[in-house]
Amino acid sequence: MDGPKIDAESRISAGNGLFVRTSCPPSSLLFVVPPQALMNIKTLKSLHPTSGPTPLTATQMISLHLCINRPHGSEDSPDPHYGPYISTLPREFDSHPLTWLVRSKSGIESGGVPLLGYLPPSVRASLVKLHDRFCQDWAAVRAYLTANSYVSSNYDAHLDDVDGSTRNYAWAWLNVNTRCIYYRLKPSKEDPDNLTLCPILDFANHTPNGLHMTPVPSEADIWDTAPVKPIGKGFRFVSPADESVQEGEEIFLTYGAHPNRTLFIEYGFVNKSSAEPDVTDGEVDVQDVVESLILDQKSGAFVKSVLEDEGYWGDWTLYCSAESAQPSWRLITALRLHHLVVNNNIHDNAIQPWRDVIAGKQETISVGNEIAWKQSLITICDTLITRAQTSLRYLKSDDAEMYSDGWLPWMRENIRTLWREELLVATVVKQCILRGDDF
Structure with a gap:
């Protein structure tokens, strides 16, 4: 492979996205992300050591690392390890409903907070469950920071500023919740720590039924064994198996067959656009x-x-x-x-x-x-x-x-x-x- 067959671009018609650099036949290798570039519980473990086994889950640890190394304003992330990648992540999640709920708990009534009153009851109930999950993770991270006397010149969301630190962690947690992808790291396929943040892939937009790339199963998935290397062999992505992709076309990622309620709560969007007057299913x-x-x-x-x-x-x-x-x-x-x-x-x-x-x-x-x-x-x-x-x-x-x-x-x-x-x-x-x- 000479290099990646895709480009990350921002276009007026599509916003940020991944576009094919040259025409590809079915099942073409599009790009490879080396294991050291992935951000997961294995690659971060040495950066956040404890005296024994880490008490943090993958979601908690990745969120902690992002929280500590969040860019200030338009500046780049100060992280010497993943700074360039973190600097490409969204700077805010103002439009995400979890942000509205977190801000409403702080007494803020601006932005999307008034929209909370317009949500369908089932959507509001799902949002409350998501918020509960977020709070459990934040409590575990706060306990970790306290137990390890964590000090960092880059960490300005101090624990005594409850509202500020919570909102800062919400930004980090939403990056993980909306952008992590399954990646086999543990002996069990069902282990919740089998996930990673993946550079390049972050630029891919979601589609329920368009041209979408597919991650190549790791050797651990193929042979159903624990990974040979502690952080795997990297992530490989291929083009659709049944269709060629033409030069300049956008290639997508599919998040799975989720109802709009789930897409709205977890990712902050729905499948149907406002241009479509009726929902068909x-x-x-x-x-x-x-x-x-x-x-x-x-x-x-x-x-x-x-x-x-x-x-x-x-x-x-x-x-x-x-x-x-x-x-x-x-x-x-x-x-x-x-x-x-x-x-x-x-x-x-x-x-x-x-x-x-x-x-x-x-x-x-x-x-x-x-x-x-x-x-x-x-x-x-x-x-x-x-x-x-x-x-x-x-x-x-x-x-x-x-x-x-x-x-x-x-x-x-x-x-x-x-x-x-x-x-x-x-x-x-x-x-x-x-x-x-x-x-």
């Missing part, structure tokens, strides 16, 4: 509506206990695509139990027919139970439709003056897309029920 989490339905009954505590014991509490969704629209099996299962218990005495023997259904011994509990849970599903859909229509009115275009600066109009449209998705999914699922479709 989607997924809606209905946790808050179904919880209220179940727990508002005197039998609610019993139903919740059974669903938790059997592993069916939560993760209730509706989804639609060009081919179908339906509730998830988990949601159907929860609604069947709810109506079985509501119409019978509350005791364990009464729910045996429900247990038989989830065990595959029978298809349904009864005709009446099927009618009841489908009617409840219509009510759930009506609730989603009403609140989506109301929220879209609040976010209508003639309110745009409130969000006229920078990224705010774009993010406002992302939130509108989330609400349009809820409206579409609920409407189509309701139509399927009324039509008598089988689920």
Whole structure:
């Protein structure tokens, strides 16, 4: 290989991105990042030593290193090891919803903080969970800094400045959460420390279905063994296996088949652009509506206990695509139990027919139970439709003056897309029920 076949560029039509320097046949090697250039728990371990095994996870350690070496203003990072790379990272994450929540906890009401009130309930709940994860990591890093009497002339986010240090760590943590990629470093494939920050790759934009590069599996992945070298052999990326890429074309990275709710919370964007008036497919989490339905009954505590014991509490969704629209099996299962218990005495023997259904011994509990849970599903859909229509009115275009600066109009449209998705999914699922479709 003579050199990388891609260029990192900023173009008016695409912003920052990776573009192919010369035409490539399928499965061409695009570029290689040597192991020493990767930023992960192995390459950073010697820079943040402890007397014993490090108490930090990969996310915590990489975030710590970024936090300590964050560039000041427009200056370059002071880090002598990864400074040039850190200097290419985003300087702010003002448009990310986690930043809004962190700032709101400090009493700040500017920027995107007012938009928190416009998020769909399921999106807000997911954001709170992300914030909890962030807080757990930040607490572990603070404990590490205190235990190791960490002193650095480059570290100006002192622990006694709680709000400032938290916001500084949030910047570092979001770089890790939005830009790290899976990289096998541990004997177990499932180890959460199998991740790395990767120069060059950072410039790649996401696409759900366009031309995208693919990381080459390491020897450890191919042979399912622990890596031969402690930091692996570097990262190699190839062009699409079934398509040639032409000179000048942008090559993307795909983050996986995530619903827009996940993309918005984890990465700060959605797949559908504001130029598309309708969402063609989607997924809606209905946790808050179904919880209220179940727990508002005197039998609610019993139903919740059974669903938790059997592993069916939560993760209730509706989804639609060009081919179908339906509730998830988990949601159907929860609604069947709810109506079985509501119409019978509350005791364990009464729910045996429900247990038989989830065990595959029978298809349904009864005709009446099927009618009841489908009617409840219509009510759930009506609730989603009403609140989506109301929220879209609040976010209508003639309110745009409130969000006229920078990224705010774009993010406002992302939130509108989330609400349009809820409206579409609920409407189509309701139509399927009324039509008598089988689920």
